[in-house]
Amino acid sequence: MRLLKIIIKNYKLLDDNFSLEFIPKGRKNIEDKEFELNQIDDNLYTFATMAVIGKNASGKTTTLEALAIAYDILSNFKIKHSLNEIKNNNKTISLELYFYYNKYLYYYKTDLGYEPINDFVSFKNEELYNCFYYKSYSNDIFNLDKYSKIINNTVLPDDTSIIYTILNKITMRGLYYWSDFELSYDIDKIIEIYKTLDTNMLSVVVNLLDEHIKDIKRENNNKFMILYNDNTQEVKTKKELFSMLSSGTTKGLFLYIQIITAMLSGADVLVDEIEIHFQRTLIDNIINLFKDKSINKYHSTLIFSTHYPELLDLTSRTDNIIICKQNKKRIIVENMYDYNLRSDSIKSKKLYENYFNTAINYETLMNLKKELMQEIK
Amino acid sequence: MKYLIMCEGPNEKAVVNLLLDNNLLIFNRNDLLGLDIYHARQLVPYLVNLINSYNCSNLKIIRIGDKFTDKLKIPESIKHIIDYKQILKCHTHPELEILLIIDKNLFDKFNKEKSKIKAKDFAKKHISLNGHLYDNTTQFWNDYFKNNIKNLVNDIKKCKKIGKNKKEEIYLADLLKK
Structure with a gap:
């Protein structure tokens, strides 16, 4: 199973247009296919690594939490690990997933609501669609015109997703490592x-x-x-x-x-703030393990958030870099690919130059210094 | 001393892997940076990362291929590690398929036609295995030579004898154990 796209609404401060794709938008050269991408079917690729960047409080952790909800459902067919996040969310969450499994593309949608009496999250208004994957679909895999609805007569408990009828086996398809370990x-x-x-x-x-x-x-x-x-x-x-x-x-x-x-196992790994607690060489090594075809045979993806601009230079692509921003109290995500950087641009330099508007404001930093100077006087 | 082996195509990688797995090369897997051979024409971030983790100037880079159209660009961050004299080109002139052509004793025939047809296309026309014509896949190379390693070694040696590499270029035969 490979997650291809997530769309989520009403989750914390995430904007209602929040969606993330795990497939490349840009050109795929030979070296990218060798190191940066995992081939999951004929001309269908996912990323070996994805980075989530942004200022403090820009929504990086919330973005990873949203992904963790998706992986929770795809692993356990229930909300098990993300129960607290959903419990503390005031609104019913609407979730849509596209995933690939055994030559088929799937589209799944559900509403997730916390049931206080039973202390579980129920799945409501679930729908599941699929279509056989053909190479000719590779540039248009999210086109629902190609999908057909799966009619399912299996009666499941309210806290169990109908994805169970497809994937069957409970196994960790996403592993999480949070910075507040x-x-x-x-x-x-x-x-x-x-x-x-x-x-x-x-x-x-x-x-x-x-x-x-x-x-x-x-x-x-x-x-x-x-x-x-x-x-x-x-x-x-x-x-x-x-x-x-x-x-x-x-x-x-x-x-x-x-x-x-x-x-x-082929599970994807989510790591919040990868630089915390580890020296740079270890992080470099971890990133390289996911790009190494002789090791990463089951196409796992490492999805990490980071404040370290230099880590972005460890990938030759831009479409696997997600930029989080807050705009009018809503978290929006942008894809670095949409900034049309030149192929020889050094991404860390661009980040230092505040090209993506992710740097901390100079005035804010100086305000802190001024206050400290006053206090010390 | 570590070797970084960069192959221009997957077929070069398959051939070198066959030789490596049969312990026929001047280096073994432990001598290879990252314990592997890479299909890469340039020092992509993965390789730069690997070179940085080795962090030692005792590195020999061997590029194996038949084109070398792009000059190898050395990223700023590793320029201090790389000794330019230790970057070697291993030319499989005119194309890697010459090995198949030699193996089938078709070199003289190819020689007569080489102004009209490339070695790859000649192989696609004349070289077959179990009834399947050469299709430029790594699978074909593996199937063709996996039980025929001695022939591969002999073909590589013959290739050097008839080769016309430039002075500064080495041959696959130079990577074979003496």
């Missing part, structure tokens, strides 16, 4: 996934994140053996282990475990 909660999650993965791979990841540690071996549910590079070893409880590891190592461990899971 709650350590106490997520340790158990890390341990759970840790159990399922190959131990050799994990020792390599641990060593990558903390060069003093050779390996961490799980003894039982609560005990871990830490092997150090000087060949000493220690047994630690789960709590002791995570208080000993640096915050960056724990978070890195969690992110790499998600990435490994994605590479093995």
Whole structure:
């Protein structure tokens, strides 16, 4: 399954015209096909990586949250992880998704409303359409004239989406890494996934994140053996282990475990503020893993938000860069492709030059300095 | 020392991969930057990123192809790492398909017609495997040589003997283990 487009209305401050596409708009050259794009069918491509940029409070996290709702439905056929976001949203959300699965294109629409008595999100007014994918459709895949409505007689509980009838198997099709990572909660999650993965791979990841540690071996549910590079070893409880590891190592461990899971399953990965807690080389490496055809065989996409302009130069395309802005208290998204940059433009330079109107206003910065100067006097 | 191998097309990549997997080259996978061979004509961001992570000037770049129409552009951010003398062109003159033509003992025939027909088109007309004519796919190259590696090596060596590469260009044969 590959998500191709999302349209969402009435979600937080997102503008009612909010939509995001995961397929390239621009020309696809040989090198792009080799590194920047994933071929999912004949002449049908998705991005290997997508970046979401914008000022603080421009709506980057809200944009990723909207995507997380879509992935929640596509993974669990229910609202499971995004329950709080929808619970705190005052209006009924209207969601439309286009996705590709097993040679077919699908269009799905639903309304999502929180039911306080039952504490779940119900799916209302659901509709599902599909059409067989032909190469000749590749430039017009969102044209609903080609789709036919799927009549479904399966009766499902109110909290279950009819997408279940297509995808059937509950599996994580999107993995999320939020910048407000709650350590106490997520340790158990890390341990759970840790159990399922190959131990050799994990020792390599641990060593990558903390060069003093050779390996961490799980003894039982609560005990871990830490092997150090000087060949000493220690047994630690789960709590002791995570208080000993640096915050960056724990978070890195969690992110790499998600990435490994994605590479093995084809899930997409959403990372909010990728630069937090990680040194640049690790971020570069993570981005390259998604572009590496020998690793990313199941066409996962890394979707990350960032404040680091230089990360944008790691992609040769512009149509995989989403610019978030607030306009009259509404979040709008723009595609960098629509700015018609020259192919040899250095995107980070353009960002520093405030070409996309994403820089913090100089006057605002100086107001802070003035206030501080006054206060200190 | 690491090698960055940049192939102009997917077929060059397939041929080099076959040689690499059979341990016939002067380098092995561990000697390759990124542990892989790349289909890239220019130093795209992925490769720049890789070179930056290696962050060492001990890098040999080998471009393999038959055209080299574009000069290799070195991005500003890695200019300090790249030693221009370590950028080599491995020319598969006139086209990679010459290997298939040599393999089928059709070189003399091709030589007589080469003013009228390109090696690729000649191969499409005369080279077949299990009844299927050459179709310029990596699948064909893999199927043709995967059980026939010795022939591939011999063809590459013959290709050097009859080759007309420029002085500064190397041959695929120069990448073979002695």
